[in-house]
Amino acid sequence: GAGVSQSPSNKVTEKGKDVELRCDPISGHTALYWYRQSLGQGLEFLIYFQGNSAPDKSGLPSDRFSAERTGGSVSTLTIQRTQQEDSAVYLCASIATGRQTQYFGPGTRLLVL
Amino acid sequence: DQQVKQNSPSLSVQEGRISILNCDYTNSMFDYFLWYKKYPAEGPTFLISISSIKDKNEDGRFTVFLNKSAKHLSLHIVPSQPGDSAVYFCAASAGNTGANSKLTFGKGITLSVRP
Numbered sequence: 567g568a569g570v571s572q573s574p575s576n577k578v579t580e581k582g583k584d585v586e587l588r589c590d591p592i593s594g595h596t597a598l599y600w601y602r603q604s605l606g607q608g609l610e611f612l613i614y615f616q617g618n619s620a621p622d623k624s625g626l627p628s629d630r631f632s633a634e635r636t637g638g639s640v641s642t643l644t645i646q647r648t649q650q651e652d653s654a655v656y657l658c659a660s661i662a663t664g665r666q667t668q669y670f671g672p673g674t675r676l677l678v679l
Numbered sequence: 680d681q682q683v684k685q686n687s688p689s690l691s692v693q694e695g696r697i698s699i700l701n702c703d704y705t706n707s708m709f710d711y712f713l714w715y716k717k718y719p720a721e722g723p724t725f726l727i728s729i730s731s732i733k734d735k736n737e738d739g740r741f742t743v744f745l746n747k748s749a750k751h752l753s754l755h756i757v758p759s760q761p762g763d764s765a766v767y768f769c770a771a772s773a774g775n776t777g778a779n780s781k782l783t784f785g786k787g788i789t790l791s792v793r794p
Contacts, residue, residue, distance in 0.1 A: 608786040666711055
């Protein structure tokens with residue numbers, strides 16, 4: 567079966583522009599996470615979706631960041647008015663209900679000039 | 680405030696020898712620990728995990744040891760192979776009841792296995 571996929575794989579944008587990153591989780595996985603990895607840092611939790619519950623947005627660094635998950639499947643992470651410090655690899659992971667292992671996509675490498 | 684710490688940024692070992700990757704944590708609520716391996720330009724892949732009710736878990740060449748009193752875990756790879764060269768992330772979660780929990784990651788250790 568297909569793993570977690572993310573698009574685009576790379577994105578270069580100008581400061582102040584909005585970007586949208588997409589994640590397609592593993593089919594049937596009910597939970598979806600977004601993380602980001604800045605240069606030299608570990609993975610930083612951003613947001614978590616579980617079924618129809620309200621998402622856990624506690625990791626979003628500012629109100630410029632938002633995410634949605636439509637139909638319990640595909641998720642988009644939107645960054646408005648991008649800043650240079652937003653440059654990072656954005657990773658999506660999904661997990662089956664009741665399990666502990668998160669499966670990651672390849673990430674989107676975002677560079678804000 | 681780093682709740683999961685991988686204090687050594689890199690490790691180099693000879694092929695065939697043991698690799699020992701260390702991880703420390705500060706949050707006593709963590710009760711499930713995982714190791715992920717990451718190659719360049721790829722997402723992290725799950726390697727091995729351990730619940731806080733155990734002190735050792737083994738899977739082939741990989742063994743994870745957990746010392747709860749010291750809030751320390753380690754990943755042993757033996758024998759090490761050149762294909763093991765990658766970045767290894769330690770991760771922890773709280774609430775091990777089967778419920779999905781967000782992971783807190785360390786900064787990673789770059790392992791290089793010399794042929």
